[in-house]
Amino acid sequence: MRTLWMNVPVILLLLLSSGMLAAGTDDHRTSSGPVPSTWTRSGTNITGLYGGIITYEDTALIVNDNSEISREIGTYFAMRRGLPVENIINITAPTTEIIDFDQFDDMMAQIKENLSERGLTDRINYLVTTKGVPLKITSGHTNMNDQRYYSSASVDSELMLMDSEYEGAIHGRWWIPNPYFKEDTDSLDPFSREEYGIRLVTRLTGYTLEEAKRLVDLAEPSLGVRGVAYLDMDPSKGISSGGYGVGNLWMTNADSWLRENGWPSHLDSNSTFMTDLENVSAYFSWGSNDARWAVEHVTNGGFETGTGTIPSSWTVSVDNGSVERTSSQARSGSWSLMMNGSSSGFQSAYQDIDLTFEDHRYYIEGTALLQGVSGRARMYVKGYDRSGNRVLFHELFNMTGTRSWRTAQDPIENVSGLSRLRFAVDLTGEGIVYFDNMRVRVIRPHNKWLPGSIAETIVSTGGRSQNYGTWYGQSLIADLIRDGVTGVKGYAWEPFISAISHADILFPAYYSGYSLAESYWMGSELGSWMGYVVGDPKCTPYLDERPDMGFSDTPQPVRALVDENGIPHLSMSLHNKGRGDVVDGLVELFVDNTSVWKERVSISAGGDLVINISSVDEPLIGHHMFRVVLNGDRSIWEYDFKNDQWEGELTVNSIPTLDISLEDFNAVRTVPFDFWATVSDDDGDVEYENLDVMITGPLAKVYEPQLVNTTVDGVSKSFMLRFVPPWNASIGYYSVEGRYVDPMGSFSEQLLYSRFKVLNHEPSING
Numbered sequence: 001m002r003t004l005w006m007n008v009p010v011i012l013l014l015l016l017s018s019g020m021l022a023a024g025t026d027d028h029r030t031s032s033g034p035v036p037s038t039w040t041r042s043g044t045n046i047t048g049l050y051g052g053i054i055t056y057e058d059t060a061l062i063v064n065d066n067s068e069i070s071r072e073i074g075t076y077f078a079m080r081r082g083l084p085v086e087n088i089i090n091i092t093a094p095t096t097e098i099i100d101f102d103q104f105d106d107m108m109a110q111i112k113e114n115l116s117e118r119g120l121t122d123r124i125n126y127l128v129t130t131k132g133v134p135l136k137i138t139s140g141h142t143n144m145n146d147q148r149y150y151s152s153a154s155v156d157s158e159l160m161l162m163d164s165e166y167e168g169a170i171h172g173r174w175w176i177p178n179p180y181f182k183e184d185t186d187s188l189d190p191f192s193r194e195e196y197g198i199r200l201v202t203r204l205t206g207y208t209l210e211e212a213k214r215l216v217d218l219a220e221p222s223l224g225v226r227g228v229a230y231l232d233m234d235p236s237k238g239i240s241s242g243g244y245g246v247g248n249l250w251m252t253n254a255d256s257w258l259r260e261n262g263w264p265s266h267l268d269s270n271s272t273f274m275t276d277l278e279n280v281s282a283y284f285s286w287g288s289n290d291a292r293w294a295v296e297h298v299t300n301g302g303f304e305t306g307t308g309t310i311p312s313s314w315t316v317s318v319d320n321g322s323v324e325r326t327s328s329q330a331r332s333g334s335w336s337l338m339m340n341g342s343s344s345g346f347q348s349a350y351q352d353i354d355l356t357f358e359d360h361r362y363y364i365e366g367t368a369l370l371q372g373v374s375g376r377a378r379m380y381v382k383g384y385d386r387s388g389n390r391v392l393f394h395e396l397f398n399m400t401g402t403r404s405w406r407t408a409q410d411p412i413e414n415v416s417g418l419s420r421l422r423f424a425v426d427l428t429g430e431g432i433v434y435f436d437n438m439r440v441r442v443i444r445p446h447n448k449w450l451p452g453s454i455a456e457t458i459v460s461t462g463g464r465s466q467n468y469g470t471w472y473g474q475s476l477i478a479d480l481i482r483d484g485v486t487g488v489k490g491y492a493w494e495p496f497i498s499a500i501s502h503a504d505i506l507f508p509a510y511y512s513g514y515s516l517a518e519s520y521w522m523g524s525e526l527g528s529w530m531g532y533v534v535g536d537p538k539c540t541p542y543l544d545e546r547p548d549m550g551f552s553d554t555p556q557p558v559r560a561l562v563d564e565n566g567i568p569h570l571s572m573s574l575h576n577k578g579r580g581d582v583v584d585g586l587v588e589l590f591v592d593n594t595s596v597w598k599e600r601v602s603i604s605a606g607g608d609l610v611i612n613i614s615s616v617d618e619p620l621i622g623h624h625m626f627r628v629v630l631n632g633d634r635s636i637w638e639y640d641f642k643n644d645q646w647e648g649e650l651t652v653n654s655i656p657t658l659d660i661s662l663e664d665f666n667a668v669r670t671v672p673f674d675f676w677a678t679v680s681d682d683d684g685d686v687e688y689e690n691l692d693v694m695i696t697g698p699l700a701k702v703y704e705p706q707l708v709n710t711t712v713d714g715v716s717k718s719f720m721l722r723f724v725p726p727w728n729a730s731i732g733y734y735s736v737e738g739r740y741v742d743p744m745g746s747f748s749e750q751l752l753y754s755r756f757k758v759l760n761h762e763p764s765i766n767g
Contacts, residue, residue, distance in 0.1 A: 463490020
C-alpha cells in the first residue's frame with residue numbers, strides 16, 4: 001500500500017445541496033457519506049493479577065505430588081492466576097524440608113525435563129514453589145567451622161541457576177554474585193531470563209495451608225494501596241559501610257530515598273523495638289538480632305534469686321513434700337527449683353504475669369529433670385482476661401518416671417482479651433523434679449499489614465523452617481506470614497549480613513513499580529546461597545507509579561470516518577493512567593498488517609492526547625483490517641501492557657455511478673420509447689429497488705418509466721426503461737432525473753434537463 005498517512009485535523013465533509021442547472025447539461029453528484037466502522041479491543045478473557053494487567057504466561061508452578069498441601073496450594077494459585085495448564089510442573093520429591101544433594105538433583109532433573117518437553121525452557125522467567133516442596137539442601141555438615149557447611153543452600157536459590165550458564169555453580173562452596181543484583185537505584189531494571197540468564201523464584205508457604213493461600217489473596221487487592229515504611233535500626237550496632245553497621249546504613253539510605261520521593265517513612269534510631277505499627281506497607285528490622293527484641297516476662301525464671309531456699313517472685317504451695325531452691329542441680333546458672341513429694345503429696349509453684357503486649361503471640365519455655373516420679377510432673381500456663389475469666393490453658397509437658405534434663409518450648413497463640421498469664425509447675429505423687437529456665441517471651445513484631453506489604457529482617461536463620469513449633473532462639477519469618485505480611489525474605493542457613501536484601505535497593509525498587517520478586521532479588525547480592533523469597537512473584541502494588549501508554553477508557557477511543565472521496569480519517573484518544581510521564585512512546589498504525597504510519601509522542605502523568613491522521617493521496621476502497629499499536633518497541637516501561645493494541649475492521653464503501661443514456665429527440669403522445677440507465681458499483685451490490693428515475697414535464701407533472709429488461713456486465717447493471725407519453729401529455733420539453741442509493745447510503749445522481757420534447761400526433765386521414 002502506497003497511501004500516505006499524515007497528521008491532519010479530522011473534518012467531516014458535508015454534502016453540497018443540489019440546484020437546477022441550465023438546459024441541455026448533465027449534472028452528476030456522488031457521495032459515500034461517513035461510514036461507521038466496528039472496532040474491538042484486543043486481548044479478551046484475560047486472567048492474572050489486577051484484572052489481567054499482570055499475567056502469568058512466563059511463570060511456572062512447581063508442585064510436589066507427594067505432598068497434599070503442595071497440591072492444594074498449587075491448585076489454588078493456578079486457579080486464582082489463570083495459570084496455563086502446561087505451566088504447572090508436577091514432580092515427586094521428599095516431603096521433608098531438608099534434602100541432600102542427590103535428592104535435589106533428582107528434583108531439578110524432573111523440572112528441567114518438563115520445561116524442555118513443553119517448550120518452556122526459554123519462555124519461563126519465574127518459578128513458584130510451595131510448602132511441601134523441599135526448602136533447603138544440606139551438605140551433610142552442620143558445623144559452621146567446617147568449610148563444607150557452606151555448600152548448603154536453599155532449594156529456591158539453586159533452582160534460580162537451572163538452565164543457565166551458572167548451573168555448574170549448584171552445590172558449590174560459598175556463593176556466586178547474583179547477576180540481577182543492583183548496586184544503586186539508578187540501575188534498577190525489569191527482569192527477563194533473556195537478559196539475565198537466570199530465573200527468579202519465590203515460594204508460597206507458611207505454617208498452614210490457609211496462610212500460604214492468604215499470600216495469594218493479599219496480592220490481589222494490593223494495587224494502589226499505600227501505607228508507611230518502617231525501618232527499625234539497632235543503634236548499638238552503629239552506622240558504617242562494613243560490619244553490622246551496614247544494616248543500619250541500608251535503612252538510613254532507604255529512609256532518605258523514600259522521603260526525597262514523597263513517601264511516608266519512619267526511621268527509628270532509638271533502642272526500642274517497634275511493634276503494634278499501623279498501615280504497614282514495608283518493614284525492615286534486625287528481628288531477634290535487635291538487642292531489645294527478646295523481652296523476658298518471667299521474673300527469676302532460673303531461680304537464681306531468693307531468700308535462702310525460697311525463690312523470689314514465685315508463689316509456692318506444699319502438701320506432704322517440699323519446694324525449695326537448690327544448687328544441687330541446675331540446667332544453667334547455679335540454681336533450680338526442686339519439688340520432692342510423697343505418694344499423697346501435691347507440690348506447686350506459679351507466677352502471675354501481666355502481659356505488656358496484650359495482642360501479641362508468645363512462646364513459653366522450660367526445663368525439667370525427673371527422678372523416680374510415680375505420679376506426674378507438669379509445666380503449663382493459664383491465661384485470663386481483664387475480668388479474671390480463664391481464656392487459655394496450655395500444657396508444655398506432663399511427664400513421669402526418671403528423665404534427664406529436658407527442655408520444652410511452645411508458641412502461644414493470641415487469644416482475644418488475654419491480658420494475664422499464670423506460669424505454673426507442679427508435682428503430683430512421689431518423686432523428685434527439678435525445674436529451671438522458665439521463660440515467656442513475646443513474638444514481635446505484631447503489626448497491621450496492608451495488602452502488598454513486604455518485610456525483611458537481618459536474621460541469620462529466620463527462614464530455617466516453615467513448620468509450626470520450630471524452636472526459637474532467632475525470630476522466624478513464618479511468624480511475619482502468620483501476622484499478615486504479603487512478602488518476606490528468609491534464610492535457610494547462616495548467610496552472613498551481605499546476603500540480606502539491601503533496604504536501600506529493595507524499598508526503592510518496590511516503590512518504583514517493580515514486582516515483589518524483582519525488588520527482593522535486585523536487592524540481594526548473593527546467589528546460589530541461603531536466601532529465599534516468600535510471596536506472589538508478580539505482586540506489584542506500586543505498578544501505577546510507572547507511566548502508561550494506553551487508550552482512553554471510553555466506548556470508542558479509536559474512531560474512523562470516511563469522507564465523500566472515500567478517504568478514511570482516524571482519531572485516536574490516548575490516556576496515561578500512570579503516575580510517570582510517557583516520553584517518546586511509539587504509536588504505529590497498521591492497515592491489513594502493513595505499517596502505514598508511526599510517530600513518537602509524549603503524555604504527562606494522568607494526561608490525555610488526541611491524534612488525528614488521514615490518508616491524503618489515494619482513497620481506500622473495500623474491507624480492511626486496522627490495528628493501532630502503542631509502545632510496540634517496548635521503549636516505555638509501562639503500567640498496563642494489555643492496553644496497548646486496538647484492532648478493528650473498516651469497510652470503505654465504493655461510490656456508485658449512474659449513467660442515463662437518452663439523446664435529444666422528439667417523442668409523440670401514446671408512442672412508447674426505451675432508454676437505458678446503467679449503474680456501476682465496485683461493491684457489486686446493485687439492485688433495481690435502489691434506483692429512482694423520474695420524468696418531469698411542463699407544469700411539473702411527474703411520470704415514472706417502467707422496467708422492461710436488465711443486463712449485467714461485471715459490477716454494472718443496465719436497466720432498460722420504457723416511457724409512454726399519455727394521450728393528454730402536455731406539449732413541451734421534458735427532463736429526466738435519476739438517483740441511485742446503495743445499501744451503505746452512498747449515492748449518485750444525474751439530471752438530463754430538457755432532454756426530449758413531446759409532440760401531438762400528426763393528423764391522419766383514413767379512407
